[in-house]
Amino acid sequence: MNRSFHILVGGVSALLIALFLVLLIGMLLELWQQTSLRAPHFSEIVFAARLSLITATLASAIALAVSIPVAYAFSRYSFPGKDLFDTLLDLPIVLSPIAIGALLLIFFNTALGRQLEHWFGPFVFEVRGIVLAQFVVVVGLSLRLLKETFQAIDVEYENLARSLGYNQMQVFARVVLPMARRGLIAAFLLTWGRAIGEFGATVTLAGATTMKTETIPVAIFLNFESVDISSAIVFITILITMSFAILLFVRKTEAYVR
């Protein structure tokens, strides 16, 4: 019986790992079989990688900055309609990114949206639109991760710090944030990883213009659309490498901070 159980769990795990390996190997075989290998222009790679890095870093930094107070409020306070608002803020996690992009596009067609563009500059078909789209897609994930992090910190630590003379802001800065550091790092890196691979909302709001709003996922789309498979594979390889490095870094950082 024990042997069957081990075979079951080991077998399913091996199958899942094999699935991902097959996908990667399939991509490499496709690259091998390409009769006319054509690498994308180096400047295009640099542009897409740089734009992806900048927009993903900005979007996840803003998402984290916004999520910290909101997640803390939801983890500590009770207020009318809390469950309703909590569910509303979870929506970006389950909504299709294209739907989020469409919502943003429709919003910027309203009077308030146009007024915002008047104050802060254009978002539609612009780089700041990429940051906004990525932010809206990842902020739900960031909130969820941080809420769990703050909930795991016993409120008694905060009470104790207050009895020692710290006000609420000082308690947050000197007790809650240091104790949440592992969760904060993990939340930032995971939202960053999610943002760098974001495509649906980005392409809907910011469009897919070569060397303008061309992030790595957009570059993959543009190359596939023009049936330039080898260039698309180069971008996919860059994306996979970056994502793998992030996930490995999260794992190592968590172990180090622990």
Added chain:
Amino acid sequence: MCDSRPFLSVESLHLTLGGFALRNMTLSCARGEYHVLLGPTGSGKSTLLKCILGFHRPESGRIHLDGCEITGALPEHRRMGYVPQDYALFPHLNVEENLRFGLRPRRMRSNQADSLVDRLCEVLSIGSLRRREVRHLSGGERQKVAIGRALATQPKMLLLDEPFSSIDEGAKRGLWLELRQIIRDVGITTLHVTHNLDEAYSLGQCQSLMIDGSLVQSGSTREIFGRPINESAARYFNYTNIFAGVAEKTAGGTRINLGHFAVEAGAKATEGKRVKVCIRQQDIRVIKEGAPVKDSLKRNILSGEITNLIHLREECVMRFKIEGSPKAYDLEARFPVHMEGRRELHEGKKIRVALWEPMIAVFTE
């Protein structure tokens, strides 16, 4: 009662938290006193402590500390040292950083802070732990660091919430003595919350008993443990033998008729009143046949047989059936293990027991 000038006073405090309420809580604590707030789990002791600390705002009532009203004061302005149940040592700081944590808001000069931390380490005997991560400390060490961290801010008083709850049973007694010595050395007014009777008895000069959100009784340790004010207090203080009866006047005082037996209770009840009689397990003595019986035991001697002997680690509990009783047993007595052999006690043995009259508690129903 304790000192008449309260250093801490809680007056008519009301607080509702969900389905639980603190009702008309009144408590006072004299300067320099070690006061234990005692009560069963869920009686509201920790909630009251959190009200005093300022973490819960009462709906009504007032709290004064050292002559100043602090009812609406923020926790950070109350200058109270707090040691919570699991000590809440900051895991991202080492022992010394935990001790120094409360000094920053006080803006203490660094040489002053250094000498204060040195003195605390000396008093608490934790000098060798200064650089250690808190997760590597034992329960007793954690407790000392938590007390040190609270004392470092030189608070007006110290509040301890079940400070021994995470200490191994075997190590507790030694630590009670250490804590008592530390508090005596520092000379700080202390309010200590516990549900452990032995801990309360060993440490407290004064005690307050809380049951179900209300203060039941307050007084010196001897008074509280020896003279419970009502049946629920008596039950909490291990008065497991509780009987209902009617008080009758006799030549020597009052006799309480409990049906199949009667108890002489001095002048503790008014004739004709329905009363409850409460007798602690340790106040029932097995009579040594042929030996003289003390005066305080003479008036309440009962004959019967041992129905059960229950062996505990340090004690033995005896169930005793009074002669002619229709019950399976009437009284539960407790005595040291060695008594069983010395008096040759065994199940079914016919013996006589005596009730120690001064400790018989009688309450009018």
